[in-house]
Amino acid sequence: MKIFFYGSSLLSSYWNGAATYYRGLLRELAALGHEITFYEPDAFDRQQHRDMEPPDWARVVVYDATEDALRRVVAEAAQADVVVKASGVGVFDDALITGLVAAARPDAIRIFWDVDAPATLAEIQPQPGHPLRRALPALDYVLTYGGGPPVVAAYEALGARRCQPVYNALDPTTHHPVPPDPRFAADLGFLGNRLPDREARVEEFFLRAAAARPLQRFLLGGSGWEQKSRPANVALLGHVYTRDHNAFNVTPRAVLNIARDSMAATGYSPATRVFEACGAGACLITDAWTGLGQFLEEGQEVLVARDGRDVAEHLAALTPERARAIGEAARQRVLRDHTYALRAVEVDRLLRAHRAMAPALDAAR
Structure with a gap:
């Protein structure tokens, strides 16, 4: 047609x-x-x-x-x-x-x-x-x-x-594992533009977690964050082109998904970023929302946080070995069920x- x-x-x-x-x-x-x-x-x-x-x-x-x-x-x-x-x-x-x-x-x-x-x-x-x-x-x-x-x-x-x-x-031809890139070395990365109905959740889930883990490195990618107050351990990347998304996802120990207010309230709304990250084999931490279990299994294929304290606790406990295991389990799941x-x-x-x-x-x- x-x-x-x-x-x-x-x-x-x-x-x-x-x-x-x-x-x-x-x-x-x-x-x-x-x-x-x-x-x-x-x-x-x-x-x-x-x-x-x-x-x-x-x-x-x-x-x-x-x-x-x-x-x-x-x-x-x-x-x-x-x-x-x-x-x-x-x-x-x-x-x-x-x-x-x-x-x-x-x-x-x-x-x-x-x-x-x-x-x-x-x-x-x-x-x-x-x-x-x-x-x-x-x-x-x-x-x-x-x-x-x-x-x-x-x-x-x-x-x-x-x-x-x-x-x-997931489109596995465009989002897949690649070698780590030193530009994106960090303990946690978040990629998302600064939007009014996301900003408060970024403050809670990302910036609060960064403040609680001052010895760890955090990366903030996306447009509009230049004037945003942030802890000293948060580095800004600006707009990250899609050609760099795989490296951004695989290099940090974990990456964070934060739904916008309306998406979180409605539920059943996995962002493209969820599948991009999982397809690259990233260890994904996501905020909690109704319907998540339809796409990924909590604790095995994704880590779930109810607030910034949960994110910080996940980072404190997350070993490189467990991060790799979660990322690989998520990759296999999305390749099987979510392409x-x-x-x-x-x-x-x-x-x-x-x-x-x-x-x-x-x-x-």
Whole structure:
């Protein structure tokens, strides 16, 4: 099928945490025979911070963030068998969902793909007239990269016909073990941009732990942290390009995952970072959230912390041998159960089943 996907960016992970998800999942869908076209706006300096060139498995259309360019790329949706509008494009989000629903052929599958369901739901639930909320009954599917039963129930209550999670996962061709890199030598590393609904949790789980372990070295990667007060044993890295993620993950004794407030509250929302780190064989420490056991086994494949004190205690007890054992167990688990190849099969089955049932579905509309 021809899949036209309108998202934030495939080519750049700069202020774009969904890049790994898009790349892994769409590449595997292409391997299953689908033709992928990805539309991304030239916005937020992402094209100046590309960490990937256009791949051979997708056609990438970079369009100007202007109304004329928007009308042109929306009109092209009429050529697609599957039209996908992702959340968080960042420019013209409302016009895109309205325009794409109207432009898609009557027999096309219309999908809203939410890569930040808690934030999207918080925005649209109090607004009956929100363009996305008005579009829900016309969509065939809402797919999400996290959220589980609470998100499914919330979307269906708002009028979505079908909502299904397609969780983050591992692309073993891009995230895998590599030799350690002295640049990233540390006892604990954390990689994440400075965002309002994450900052307090970074203070608790990372900076508080660093203050409690002054003789250990901590690395803070990601954009926006330059003006943040921090203990002397925390080194700043700035933006870490995806080409360095494997080395960042394997070199410290452990790496930390910290969910944003909304993701932690919703649960069932493993970040891309979870699978990137596990795929590289890192010993992962994560904050606690509902549904974690669906993805990794606590104590064997991941260490779980309820606060910064727990993180500090994990670091105090963590030997290099145990760290390697946890990292290897996690790597084997995600290779078995949580790859984008497996996720793509889920999506492929959904699309093919829908196509097979299309006459009956059209008659019911």
